Amino acid sequence: MDRSSIVNILEAVEPIFEKEPQLIIGDIGDFLIVGDTHGDYETTLKALKYAEKEGLRLLFLGDYVDRGPRQVENIVTLLESKLSWRNNLILLRGNHETVSMNRWYGFMDIVYHKYDLELYELFARLFSKLPYAALINGKVFTVHGGIAEGLKKIDQVNSIPKGELDPLDKIGLQLLWNDPSEDIEWFAPSWRGGGAKLYGWRAFNEFMEENKLELLVRAHEPQPNGYGELFNGRLKTVFSCRFYGITPSAIVLEDGLVKNVVSLE
Numbered sequence: 001m002d003r004s005s006i007v008n009i010l011e012a013v014e015p016i017f018e019k020e021p022q023l024i025i026g027d028i029g030d031f032l033i034v035g036d037t038h039g040d041y042e043t044t045l046k047a048l049k050y051a052e053k054e055g056l057r058l059l060f061l062g063d064y065v066d067r068g069p070r071q072v073e074n075i076v077t078l079l080e081s082k083l084s085w086r087n088n089l090i091l092l093r094g095n096h097e098t099v100s101m102n103r104w105y106g107f108m109d110i111v112y113h114k115y116d117l118e119l120y121e122l123f124a125r126l127f128s129k130l131p132y133a134a135l136i137n138g139k140v141f142t143v144h145g146g147i148a149e150g151l152k153k154i155d156q157v158n159s160i161p162k163g164e165l166d167p168l169d170k171i172g173l174q175l176l177w178n179d180p181s182e183d184i185e186w187f188a189p190s191w192r193g194g195g196a197k198l199y200g201w202r203a204f205n206e207f208m209e210e211n212k213l214e215l216l217v218r219a220h221e222p223q224p225n226g227y228g229e230l231f232n233g234r235l236k237t238v239f240s241c242r243f244y245g246i247t248p249s250a251i252v253l254e255d256g257l258v259k260n261v262v263s264l265e
């Protein structure tokens with residue numbers, strides 16, 4: 001893919017994300033929800049095709065780059081699709097849509113060696129504009145990592161500033177980094193470090209009740225069959241990258257309920 005076409009796509013798509021709120025409200029229609037893809041371009045293509053065939057809107061939970069073999073194709077294809085799908089394609093930010101991760105896990109090097117650092121900087125700026133979360137059917141909260149300590153009302157997500165190349169905002173950072181744990185009640189420091197936390201069952205239940213939510217859908221942790229549940233099934237984890245020795249999966253959400261889990265293998 002040549003540099004100038006990538007630049008054109010980045011420049012065309014940036015104003016769209018600039019205008020999107022940090023909390024997307026996606027009420028209408030049914031969704032295919034896809035977890036981490038990390039350069040798994042083939043799985044992304046399958047998701048796009050599946051959604052098109054089934055007449056579903058699409059929601060990706062972040063982590064498009066780093067680690068996998070076809071990172072540039074993966075993210076550029078998604079951004080190009082955003083130009084035509086618009087509101088029917090939601091692309092959330094993951095913890096790998098950040099400079100500190102791209103520096104250590106591959107994406108910065110790949111763009112630098114194939115193109116140049118300036119092009120990487122355009123990607124980094126674009127990543128800083130991606131929304132943090134989406135609310136579907138008024139009752140399904142979707143986010144890369146999960147709930148955050150200090151986040152009471154989901155509207156607070158809208159006050160996270162846009163343009164932070166690495167999230168400095170404490171709530172923003174946790175939304176991208178946190179993991180659930182049934183072994184704790186409230187919040188505990190995460191093995192991931194760097195301000196990330198584990199959220200327990202009481203914190204989860206309180207957040208869900210406070211915001212009248214029924215379901216939380218997130219990604220961030222590989223699952224053996226690409227899919228897992230916690231907290232009496234009210235939290236779903238979906239993972240969609242083949243390179244973790246798992247079956248890449250996606251969730252079909254119909255009227256705010258999980259209709260089925262599909263394999264993207």
Ligand SMILES: [Mn+2]
Nearest residue numbers: 063094095220
């Ligand atoms: Mn992640």
